[in-house]
Amino acid sequence: MSELSVNLAGVTLANPIVLAAGTCGYVNEIADAFALGRIGAITTKSITKESREGNPPWRIIDSPAGMLNAIGLANVGVDRFIAEKLPAARGLPCKLIGSVAGHSIDQYLSVAAAFDRAAEIAAVELNVSCPNTSDGLQFGEHPQALRALLAEIKPAVRAKPLLVKLSPNVGDIVAMARAAVDGGAQALVVANTFSAMAIDVESRGFRLSRGRGGLSGPGIHPIVVRMVHDVWRGVARDAGVPIIGLGGVCNWRDAAEFILAGATAVGMGTALFIDPRAPLRVVDGLDAWVARQGCRCITELIGAAKA
Numbered sequence: 001m002s003e004l005s006v007n008l009a010g011v012t013l014a015n016p017i018v019l020a021a022g023t024c025g026y027v028n029e030i031a032d033a034f035a036l037g038r039i040g041a042i043t044t045k046s047i048t049k050e051s052r053e054g055n056p057p058w059r060i061i062d063s064p065a066g067m068l069n070a071i072g073l074a075n076v077g078v079d080r081f082i083a084e085k086l087p088a089a090r091g092l093p094c095k096l097i098g099s100v101a102g103h104s105i106d107q108y109l110s111v112a113a114a115f116d117r118a119a120e121i122a123a124v125e126l127n128v129s130c131p132n133t134s135d136g137l138q139f140g141e142h143p144q145a146l147r148a149l150l151a152e153i154k155p156a157v158r159a160k161p162l163l164v165k166l167s168p169n170v171g172d173i174v175a176m177a178r179a180a181v182d183g184g185a186q187a188l189v190v191a192n193t194f195s196a197m198a199i200d201v202e203s204r205g206f207r208l209s210r211g212r213g214g215l216s217g218p219g220i221h222p223i224v225v226r227m228v229h230d231v232w233r234g235v236a237r238d239a240g241v242p243i244i245g246l247g248g249v250c251n252w253r254d255a256a257e258f259i260l261a262g263a264t265a266v267g268m269g270t271a272l273f274i275d276p277r278a279p280l281r282v283v284d285g286l287d288a289w290v291a292r293q294g295c296r297c298i299t300e301l302i303g304a305a306k307a
C-alpha cells in the first residue's frame with residue numbers, strides 16, 4: 001500500500017480525493033454509496049447568508065462531454081445549515097470543507113465567520129467563481145476585487161485554513177491565483193465550471209432557464225490540467241500553497257494527471273452523477289500508480305510532470 005495522505009494547508013487528508021462543492025449535497029448524503037473514510041474530504045454545497053431557491057428548471061442538462069448546470073446556489077442559508085445539516089458531520093470519517101458564497105463582502109463575512117467557529121468544519125472555501133448567479137463572479141474576475149474581499153475575510157477566518165476557489169472564466173488565472181495568495185489564501189481550488197450555453201434547435205429556446213450555465217465533466221479536464229500547471233508554476237509552488245485540481249476527473253488517470261501538474265489534492269464532482277462510487281476506484285488506482293512509479297508517498301509525484 002502506498003502512502004496517499006496529503007497535507008492541505010495544515011489539514012491532513014487520508015488521501016487526495018475531495019468531493020466537489022454542490023455535487024454531493026450538504027454534508028454526508030453520499031454515505032449511502034460508500035464508506036466516507038475511503039476519501040479525503042467532502043465539500044459542502046456553497047452556503048449563503050440567506051436561504052436561496054436557486055434558478056427555476058431546467059437547471060441541469062447533459063452535454064456530450066459532461067453536463068451544464070445553472071443551479072444558482074440553492075441552499076437553506078447559514079443558520080439552518082448549522083442547525084439542521086451540520087450535526088450530521090459529527091463523527092464524519094473524512095474532513096469537511098465548508099464552501100461560502102455571497103452577494104456582498106458582508107454576506108461572505110457572516111458565513112465565513114460562522115464556519116470558522118464550527119468545530120465540524122476543517123477548512124473554509126470561498127466560492128468566488130459561480131457563473132450561475134447574476135453576480136457570482138463579482139469577486140472572481142478582477143484581482144483588485146478579490147483582494148478587497150480577502151482583506152475583510154482573512155481576519156475573520158483565524159482557526160481554519162482559507163481556500164479560494166478560482167474561476168476558469170478569466171483571461172489570466174495566474175493573476176487571480178496571485179491575488180488570492182497575496183490576500184492570504186492558504187490553498188487554491190482550480191477551478192469552477194466554464195460559462196456555457198445550449199440551445200434546443202427545434203424550439204430555438206435556451207435549454208437552461210437562465211440561458212447560460214456552467215460546463216463540468218470530462219470535456220473540461222485537459223483545460224483544467226493546463227490551468228493547474230500554470231497556477232502551480234506561476235504562483236503556488238514558490239508560495240508553498242497547495243492546489244486542489246478540480247475538473248472532469250472520472251478515473252485515476254485523470255487524478256494522477258492533476259497531481260503531476262502540481263495539485264496536492266483532486267476534486268471530483270460530475271463523475272459522482274455517473275457513478276457515486278467512482279472515488280473508490282480512483283483511490284485504488286492512485287495507490288497502484290504510486291507504487292508503479294517507484295514512490296512510497298503520493299506527495300513525491302506532486303508537480304513531477306517532465307517538461
Ligand SMILES: Cc1cc2nc3c(=O)[nH]c(=O)nc-3n(C[C@H](O)[C@H](O)[C@H](O)COP(=O)(O)O)c2cc1C
Pocket residue numbers: 020021022023045046060067069071073099127165191192193216217218220246247248249267268269270271
Ligand atoms: C450540479 C452542480 C452543482 C454545483 N454547485 C456548486 C456549488 O454550490 N459551489 C461551488 O463552488 N461549485 C459548485 N459546482 C462546481 C463543482 O464544484 C466543480 O467545480 C465543477 O463541477 C468541476 O468539477 P467536475 O468536472 O469534476 O464536476 C457545482 C457543479 C455541479 C455539476
